Amino acid sequence: MIRVVLPAHLRTLARVTGEVRLEIAGPVTQRAVLDALEARYPMLRGTLRDQVTGQRRPFVRFFACEQDLSLESPDAPLPDAVASGNEPFLVVGAVAGG
Numbered sequence: 430m431i432r433v434v435l436p437a438h439l440r441t442l443a444r445v446t447g448e449v450r451l452e453i454a455g456p457v458t459q460r461a462v463l464d465a466l467e468a469r470y471p472m473l474r475g476t477l478r479d480q481v482t483g484q485r486r487p488f489v490r491f492f493a494c495e496q497d498l499s500l501e502s503p504d505a506p507l508p509d510a511v512a513s514g515n516e517p518f519l520v521v522g523a524v525a526g527g
Contacts (some may be wrong), residue, residue, distance in 0.1 A: 457512035
């Protein structure tokens with residue numbers, strides 16, 4: 430069971446409170462987690478990654494085990510602590526401005 434923490438505005442959009450728990454069949458990667466998240470909550474499609482290119486949205490970041498995984502390959506395995514459900518996969522809205 431994979432634990433995913435969404436920012437408040439995406440929890441509101443998905444109509445969830447707290448963490449989201451997902452079952453992932455096969456290797457646990459960013460792509461697998463995001464595919465499962467969008468399949469379960471279709472209203473999130475296009476909010477985390479571009480629907481055509483599959484690229485991460487510019488102001489969305491992914492973290493796990495205190496590491497920024499945003500620039501990692503979407504097919505790279507996530508840390509074992511995330512795959513085992515001990516640590517959450519965090520989706521964070523980046524802050525910009527001056």
